Amino acid sequence: MFAGFIPHRPRDRFGASVVYSRFSGSARAFDQDTIDFSGVPGVVRDYEANLELTYAAQIGPGLDRPAGISIYPASERRGRPRRQGCSAFARW
Numbered sequence: 583m584f585a586g587f588i589p590h591r592p593r594d595r596f597g598a599s600v601v602y603s604r605f606s607g608s609a610r611a612f613d614q615d616t617i618d619f620s621g622v623p624g625v626v627r628d629y630e631a632n633l634e635l636t637y638a639a640q641i642g643p644g645l646d647r648p649a650g651i652s653i654y655p656a657s658e659r660r661g662r663p664r665r666q667g668c669s670a671f672a673r674w
Contacts, residue, residue, distance in 0.1 A: 583638075593640040601632040631655050648673050 583597040605627045617624040636650035649672040 583636075591639070595636075595638045597634075597636045597638075599632075599634045601634075602629065603631075604629045 583595045585595045586592045587596060588594055610626050610628060613624065613626040616622075617626070631654065633653045633655070634650060636648060638646045638648040640646050649670070651668065651670045654667045
């Protein structure tokens with residue numbers, strides 16, 4: 583979290599995070615087996631990534647209003663696209 587980046591709003595805070603995790607070979611093999619034996623089309627997972635941006639505005643002493651957005655990028659594994667998404671949140 584960074585604070586004080588807007589001169590007239592010294593108690594507002596901004597934050598960013600990036601998460602990347604790779605699925606194990608066992609998880610990928612399980613996905614492939616499920617696709618092969620069930621006959622249902624699917625995707626073999628290879629990684630999961632997330633980018634999150636947050637902003638917390640201080641409305642008054644002890645009263646913060648956070649808001650943010652999370653972005654899940656798409657990837658492609660063996661020619662099949664994975665889903666991508668985005669979610670936003672605000673707490674009032």
